[in-house]
Amino acid sequence: MKGRFPMAIEVRNLVKKFGAFAALDHVDLKIRSGELLALLGPSGSGKTTLLRIIAGLDWPDAGEVSFDGQNALARGAGERGVGFVFQHYALFRHMTVFENVAFGLRVQPRAIRKPDSAIRARVKELLDLVQLDWLADRYPGQLSGGQRQRVALARALAIEPRILLLDEPFGALDAKVRKELRTWLRALHEEINVTSIFVTHDQEEALEVANRVVVMDKGRIEQVGTPSDVYDNPETAFVHGFIGESIVLPVEIHDGVVRLGDTALNIAAERGSAGPSKLFVRRHDMQVSAPGWGGLEGTVRRVRTFGPIQRADIAVPGRLGETVIEIDAPRDRELHSGDIVGLQPRRYRIFADQP
Amino acid sequence: MTMETALPRYTSATDRSRRDAMAARSARRDPRTEPGPVRWLIIGVAVAFLSVFVVLPLVLVFAQAFSKGIAAYLSALSDPEALSAIRLTLCVAALSVSLNLVFGLVAAWAIAKFEFGGKTFLISLIDLPFSVSPVISGLVFVLLFGAQGYWGPWLQAHNIHVLFAIPGIVLATTFVTFPFVARALIPLMQEQGTQEEEAAISLGASGLQAFFRVTLPNIKWGLLYGVLLCNARAMGEFGAVSVVSGHIRGETNTMPLLVEILYNEYQFVASFAIASLLAMLALVTLVVKTVLERRLDEGQIPHGH
Amino acid sequence: MSGGLRRNTLPGFGLTMGLTLTWLSIIVLIPLAGLFLKTMELGPDQFWAILTSRRTLNALKISFGLAFCAALVNLVMGMIVVWALVRYRFPGRRLFDAIVDIPFALPTAVAGVALTSLFAQKGWLGAPLAELGIKVAFTPIGIFVAMVFIGIPFVVRTVQPVLLDLDSEIEEAAASLGANRWHIVSKVILPSLMPAVLTGFALAFARAVGEYGSVIFIAGNLPNVSEIAPLLIVIRLSEFRYADATAIAVVMLVAAFLIIFAVNRLQRWAQVRAPAQ
Numbered sequence: 001m002k003g004r005f006p007m008a009i010e011v012r013n014l015v016k017k018f019g020a021f022a023a024l025d026h027v028d029l030k031i032r033s034g035e036l037l038a039l040l041g042p043s044g045s046g047k048t049t050l051l052r053i054i055a056g057l058d059w060p061d062a063g064e065v066s067f068d069g070q071n072a073l074a075r076g077a078g079e080r081g082v083g084f085v086f087q088h089y090a091l092f093r094h095m096t097v098f099e100n101v102a103f104g105l106r107v108q109p110r111a112i113r114k115p116d117s118a119i120r121a122r123v124k125e126l127l128d129l130v131q132l133d134w135l136a137d138r139y140p141g142q143l144s145g146g147q148r149q150r151v152a153l154a155r156a157l158a159i160e161p162r163i164l165l166l167d168e169p170f171g172a173l174d175a176k177v178r179k180e181l182r183t184w185l186r187a188l189h190e191e192i193n194v195t196s197i198f199v200t201h202d203q204e205e206a207l208e209v210a211n212r213v214v215v216m217d218k219g220r221i222e223q224v225g226t227p228s229d230v231y232d233n234p235e236t237a238f239v240h241g242f243i244g245e246s247i248v249l250p251v252e253i254h255d256g257v258v259r260l261g262d263t264a265l266n267i268a269a270e271r272g273s274a275g276p277s278k279l280f281v282r283r284h285d286m287q288v289s290a291p292g293w294g295g296l297e298g299t300v301r302r303v304r305t306f307g308p309i310q311r312a313d314i315a316v317p318g319r320l321g322e323t324v325i326e327i328d329a330p331r332d333r334e335l336h337s338g339d340i341v342g343l344q345p346r347r348y349r350i351f352a353d354q355p
Numbered sequence: 356m357t358m359e360t361a362l363p364r365y366t367s368a369t370d371r372s373r374r375d376a377m378a379a380r381s382a383r384r385d386p387r388t389e390p391g392p393v394r395w396l397i398i399g400v401a402v403a404f405l406s407v408f409v410v411l412p413l414v415l416v417f418a419q420a421f422s423k424g425i426a427a428y429l430s431a432l433s434d435p436e437a438l439s440a441i442r443l444t445l446c447v448a449a450l451s452v453s454l455n456l457v458f459g460l461v462a463a464w465a466i467a468k469f470e471f472g473g474k475t476f477l478i479s480l481i482d483l484p485f486s487v488s489p490v491i492s493g494l495v496f497v498l499l500f501g502a503q504g505y506w507g508p509w510l511q512a513h514n515i516h517v518l519f520a521i522p523g524i525v526l527a528t529t530f531v532t533f534p535f536v537a538r539a540l541i542p543l544m545q546e547q548g549t550q551e552e553e554a555a556i557s558l559g560a561s562g563l564q565a566f567f568r569v570t571l572p573n574i575k576w577g578l579l580y581g582v583l584l585c586n587a588r589a590m591g592e593f594g595a596v597s598v599v600s601g602h603i604r605g606e607t608n609t610m611p612l613l614v615e616i617l618y619n620e621y622q623f624v625a626s627f628a629i630a631s632l633l634a635m636l637a638l639v640t641l642v643v644k645t646v647l648e649r650r651l652d653e654g655q656i657p658h659g660h
Numbered sequence: 661m662s663g664g665l666r667r668n669t670l671p672g673f674g675l676t677m678g679l680t681l682t683w684l685s686i687i688v689l690i691p692l693a694g695l696f697l698k699t700m701e702l703g704p705d706q707f708w709a710i711l712t713s714r715r716t717l718n719a720l721k722i723s724f725g726l727a728f729c730a731a732l733v734n735l736v737m738g739m740i741v742v743w744a745l746v747r748y749r750f751p752g753r754r755l756f757d758a759i760v761d762i763p764f765a766l767p768t769a770v771a772g773v774a775l776t777s778l779f780a781q782k783g784w785l786g787a788p789l790a791e792l793g794i795k796v797a798f799t800p801i802g803i804f805v806a807m808v809f810i811g812i813p814f815v816v817r818t819v820q821p822v823l824l825d826l827d828s829e830i831e832e833a834a835a836s837l838g839a840n841r842w843h844i845v846s847k848v849i850l851p852s853l854m855p856a857v858l859t860g861f862a863l864a865f866a867r868a869v870g871e872y873g874s875v876i877f878i879a880g881n882l883p884n885v886s887e888i889a890p891l892l893i894v895i896r897l898s899e900f901r902y903a904d905a906t907a908i909a910v911v912m913l914v915a916a917f918l919i920i921f922a923v924n925r926l927q928r929w930a931q932v933r934a935p936a937q
Contacts, residue, residue: 055557056557056669057553057556057557057669058669076556076669077553077556077557077669078556078557078558078559078560078561079559082557083557084553084554084557086550086553086554088550090550090551090553090554091551091554092551092554092555092568092569092572093551093573094572094573095572103555103558103560103568104558104559104560107555107558107559107560107561107564107568108559155554155558156557156558158558159558159559388747388841389841389845390841394748397740397743397744397748398744398748398750400737400740400744401737401740401741401743401744401745401756402744402750402752402756404737404740404741405741405756405759405760405812407785408805408808408809408812409759409760409762409763409809409812410759411778411784411785412771412774412775412778412809413762413766413774415774415777415778415784416770416773416774419777458679458680458683458687461676461679461680461683462676462679462680462683462684464672464676465672465673465676465677465679465680466680468670468673469668469670469673469677471677477680479920479924480684480688480689481684481688482920483688483692484688486866486916486917486919486920487692487870487913487916488869488870488871488872488890488909488912488913488916489768489870489872489873489890490870490872490890490891490893490894490909491695491870491890491893491909491912491913494695494893494897494905494906494909495691495692495694495695496691497897497902498691498694498695498698498902498906499690499691499694501902502900503900503902504694504902505694505697526687529687530687530688530691533687533688549669549670552670553669553670556669556670556671561671562670562671562672565670566672587765590767591765591766591767591768591769591770592767593767593768593769593772593872593873594768594872594873594890597872597873597894598894598897610767611767611768611769611770611873612769614767614769614770614773615769615772615773615877618773618776618877623777626773627773627777630767630769630770630773630774633766633767633769633770634766634770636767637762637765637766637767637770638765640765641758641761641762641765644761644765645758
C-alpha cells in the first residue's frame, strides 16, 4: 500500500516473569523484513507475551527488542508504528465501524493530523480493502465475528504500521469463517507488504498461512523454520509431538540397540545415544508387514476405513503391559481385528528423555 | 351393541382416566411450588408489610404537606428560610458530588486498570464511610476543627470558619458519600478490562485521549448511576450534617435540618412541604436508577440509532 | 534488570494512585485516625468509667438490642418479601419490587417525621393502636419500628439475586428423588440462601445500630429508656463533653468494623458454596 520498507525485528535474550512463572525464558529471535511469521505453541508457552512485548503492551524484565537496529523498548506502544489486532478485537463498542477505523487518525497530534476529508477518504479505502464499506455505520455489537476481525484489522492498518501483530487472529471464529479468513490474510499480507507476526495454538493455521513458524513451549523457542521444516524435520521431541499426529513409544537404547520392553526394534539409534528415550513415528510412516521377521509385532484391535486409508488400533507390548497405537495404512492389504502384524517404522526420530 | 354407542363410552373412559390422573396429581401436589393458599398468604403478608412500613409513610408525607391546601404548601416553600435551605442543599450537594466524581474516576482508573498488591484492602478503606454511623461521620470533623479540636484554635486565630459553616457541611457530606461513585465504577471498569484502552494507546492515543474517547463513553451509565446515588445521599444527609452545621437559621440549615426544626416547632405543613421535596427527589432517584440498571444490564452496547 | 524499562502500558498509574491515596487520607483516614487519637488521650480508667456509666450503658443496650430485634424482623419479613417477589406473579409485583428501595433513598429525616406522624397518638396507625392500648411513638417500640423501616432493603436486596440465580434444576432433582415441597424448601433452598440471608441480617443490624435521623423523632429520647447511642453522642457534643462522645463513638465504630468483617467472611463462605458451573 505505502512504499515504505517493512521493518526487521530483533529480539535478544528476552526474559519476562509473572511472579515465579517464567513466561519468556531467554528468548532470541530475528524476524525478517516483510515476512509473515507464526508464533505457534500451547497456551502458557509465552507466545502472546512475546507479541505484546514487541507491541509495547508489556515490558520485559530483561533483554532487548530492536526494530531495524533501533531500540524499541525506549518507545511506548503508540510510538512504535505497530498495528495490533487483539484476540477479542477490543473494538470500541460505543463507536461505529467507521469511527473505530478512524480513531488512530483522529488522535494524532494536531500538527500532523490529516484534515477530516483525508481521514474519511483513508477510512473508506481501508474499509474497501477489508470489504466492509457497507457496514461503516454499524456498531461492533451488530457485527459477526469475522466482520469484527476485519474491522480490527482495518483499524490497525489505518495508522500505516510497519509491523502488524495479530493475537490469535482466528481463535474466536467458527471453523468455516476461519478457513476463509486464512486465505484472505495471506493475500492481504502480499498486498500490504508489512512485516506481520501472528500468534496461534493451531498448527494447521500456522503451517498453512505463515512463511516461517516459531514453535514455542514453556517460554522457550523450540524451533524456527519453514512449515515443511518443522513438520518434516522436527528438532525436538516437543515439536514432533506438537506438530502433526505422532505415535510415541517409550524405548530404551543400549549399545546402539533400540528396545521397546523386551523387543529389539529393527531401527538404528543415532551414534552416541543411550538410555531411556522416545521413539516418534508419524502414523502413516508405520509400515505394516507380515509377522515373524523380527522387530516389533502387535495385535490389531479395531479397524476403521475411510477413503484411501484404513486406521487401525494396534496393541503392542511395552515395558508396563500393552499400549495401543493408532496407525494409518494404505488399503492394499486389508487388516482385520485379531490379526497379528509386524510393524516397521519407515521414517522416525528418537529423542532422549530429558533427565 | 352398535359402534355408535360403543365409541362415546370409550371416549368417556379416557376422559375419566385423565380426570383421575389430574386429581391424583393435585392431591399429591406439584413439589415445585407451594400450594395455592400458602402462596396467597405469602403474597398477602409481603404486600401488607411493604404497604404499612413503606407506602404509608410516603403517602403521609404528601398528605400532610397538602393538608392545608396548595396555597399553604406553596407559601411554606417560598418562605425565605426554606429557600435558603434549598439553595444551601443544592450548593453542598453540587460541591460534594463534584469532589467525589473526580475522586471516583481517578480512584477507579488506578484500581481497575492496574494490578498491584493490597488492592482489596484499598477498596475496603474506600468503603469505610459506608459502615460509619452518620453521627460519627460528623463527630470526626468536630474533633478536628471544633473549638476543642486539633486544629480548632489555629483556625480560630486565623478567623477561618470550617465548623458551623459551609466548609464543614461539605466535608461531612463528602465523607458520607465518599464511596458511591468509586464503588459504582470499579467493578464496571474491572469487568471491561484494559483491551480497548490498550488498543487506543497502540493506535497512538495519549493517556487522556484514551480516557476521554474510550473509557468515559464506556462507563457513562455507571458513572451516572454512581452520581445519582451520591447526589441523593448528599441532599438527604441528616445525621452528619446536623452535628457539624450548628443550625444557624437561614445560613447553615440544609433541607433535612429544616424539616427537623420546623417539625419540632409544630409547623407540620411547612416541615412536610420541605420533606415532600426530598421525598420527590427520592422517587425520581429510584425511577432513574431503575432505568440505569436496565441500561447497565444490557452491557451498554448501543444498538444503532 | 535495567532500570529504564517501563512496567505499565496504560499511563497515569502513579498520578491517579497518588491522588487516590491523598484524597482518601484527607477525607476519610485522617478524620477517623483523629477519633482514635482523641480516645488515646483519655486513658483506660476514664474510658472505662464513661462506658460503664448507667446512661451510656443503657444507650448502647437500647441501640444494639433493638437493632438486633429489628434485624431479626427484617430477616423474616425480608425472606417473605423476596419469596413473593421472585417466585410469584401478582398484580403490582414490579411496583412493590421498586418500593423496597425507598428506605434507602428516602432521606432519614423525612422517614423520621413521617413515621412519627404515622404512629403518633392521633396518627393514621397510632390512633387504632392506642385503642388497643399500644403506644408506639415516643417509646422503645417506636425506635424498633424506625429500625425495621430502614433495614427493609438489606435482606431483600442481598437474598433476591441469589434466589433468582438458584438453579431450578436442583428443585426438580429433589422432587424426582421424592422430596415434598416442605423438604425442598427447608433442606434444599433455604440452606443455599443462608450466607446471603445472614449477610443481609448483618447489614441491616449494622445500619440500625448507627441510625440517627429516622429514629430520633419517634424515639422520645428519654435517658435510660428511649435514648439511642448516636443521640447520646450528639448530646455529649452539645455539652462540650468531647471525651464522652469520643468514647461512645469508638465503641460503635469498632462494633461496625467487626460486623463488616463478619460480612466479608460470610461473602467468602458464600463464594465457596457457590455451585460450580
